[in-house]
Amino acid sequence: MRINRRLGLGLLSPLGLVLLLTIVIPAGTFFVYSFFTFEMLEPQPGFHLHNYTEALSDPLYRKLASHTLAIAAPTTVVTVLLGYTLSYYLAFRAGRGRGLILALVVVSMMASFLARVYAWRTLLGERGVINTALESLGVIHDPLSFLLFSRVAVVIAQVNLFLPFTALVLYASMTTIPHTLHEGARDLGAGGAEAFRRITLPLTGPALLSATAFTFFLSAGDYITPVFLGGPGGVTFGTAISDQLRIAGNYPLGAALSFVMVLAFALVYLLLRAAFKAMRLLPRTAAVGT
């Protein structure tokens, strides 16, 4: 059936309109703001690069970028490892329990983001569930203070928050792998590990790249969790953006910092893609699907 071009455009136009109004125009406006100056809480129109110069050269923001990476990197690694394991189990091992586990994963995402962040305070605090349990079992004598208001707390909470998204992305990819490929590999004498390495892993490579990048962007861009759980170690690039927009009212500088972050994300994605290609986890054709 030949799709009528006009019909196709017509069907896509509502979505296009929504994307235009909610993403393209606001982002474009924000980008224009990044070139303005800021005086007496009024952005002054013009074309100036000093916001970007400040964002890229000020040691403060380089330091905040490294703090952000110190949280986002371990979060991404742990989340992707756990997510891959969970999705592999769901796709190939869960059997009858698959539906229930999937439902639990989806339901876990329905709770309010802030409520879930706050819940970790109850769990990780000095008088929280974990410390109380360890003390009553005699494992520790004094509460473990590093569990809360530390980067460890932020990583733990972010893994919990982003794991469902990551697992679902990977699960969707794994369900497209035909069972006949694994059966064929077994017939040809491949063990489980070799079948995983030569069939499952390469075929889920694009999804793995997406999940890794997705998790990194979410973690690096999240400033709520570091504020509530990170303590002095929870100061990130995102908190600097928030301070400029919300407290200082300096929209031009806040916008410039935001787009510097977008550029950084693009660079991270390109590096990840290159790494995945080097590890032969991406197909050689142009249509990577990521």
Add this chain to the structure above:
Amino acid sequence: MRTEGQTPDQLFLNDPFNRRKLLQRAGLTLGALGAGGLLSACGGNGSSGASSGKLGGQLDMYTWEGYDLPKEMAAWKKQHQVNVKASYIGVASDPESKIKSPAGRGIDLSIANQAFLGYWSQLGILSKITEEEVPTLAKMYPAFQKAPWRNEDGTYNSVPWNWGVLGLTYAPDRIDEPKSWDVMFDPEMKGRVAAFDDGKQNVQLAAVILGYDPTQLTQPQLEDVKKWLVRLVKQLKTFTPTTGDQVSLLASGEVDLVFLGWIGIDALIKDKGGKAKTVVPQGGALGYCDSLFIPPTADNRTTALAWCEESLKGKVAAQAANALYAGVPNPEVVPLLDAQVQKIVPYDNVDKFISDEIVLPLGYPVKSDKFVTGDQALKAWEEVKAAAA
């Protein structure tokens, strides 16, 4: 297509209302309705205030949580058919960016710390208020009948409403009363201190403790302040984004001290079964006076003025001060306060207390080559946080 002499049925048959025309006309109708709705939504924050000069209707407040006095003003609201729509600020400087933005048009009443009055006057977000409009202004303690609340022409830029101390809040059931700010640096207090994440006020308080004028801070003095704050941040358990967070941390026993603690915490923590006390250690502390102000873009100025007058006197003012654990600027209200609340500030010598023991800092200069500006203070705080992380 009209043809003279044709009957309506003939006209219909010649010009049928087909599906294409239905879709065209429906689209035009929906578009017109949507445009109308969009235009009316863009016209403001949707508040439906009373007509000019009439008391009643919707009062849009942008203030601290609790300052909207849901219980204390309930009878007055019912009597005058006032419906309060309140949204809450997180830090003291929030109103300046909100009210300047399109989203802030229509806000009738907001709250200003005295430190921001000079700057916000320059920004043009404070309208003038006269003693004729709010008669109780004439009855306040002299300390509140002058700058920064009073303009040079005798009008007021805001209505002083409550005041108190921003000092060192501690848990009296766990540690002794601190006499000096140095207690925060004791090795045993490492990880037992929290600090409110308000950069501009933190810099001011540190300046006061170090003996500097917080509103005329030089760059070398700012470097001293930063070093002191870096030492402090290394002792912290966490920064608190809200007052509620400070209350939670003290009540749960996670921290024993709060830097830039608000005296109102002493009352709020009781609801969580905890105890707290805010003191002025040796070295001084910041004071604050929150005043009600009406933006020039307010929709319901009449009701906003009436709210100011009502909340400044009598039982309403006393109940609010009791609930918020705050000082009152109207001496007539003092006998109506709870016994404990009467003690939180020395009402027998308000002027001396304000001039000698606490510092009610005025705002940073907007632009200056000589003194630290607000933006520089905020940047300094960000550098402190980054350095100590």
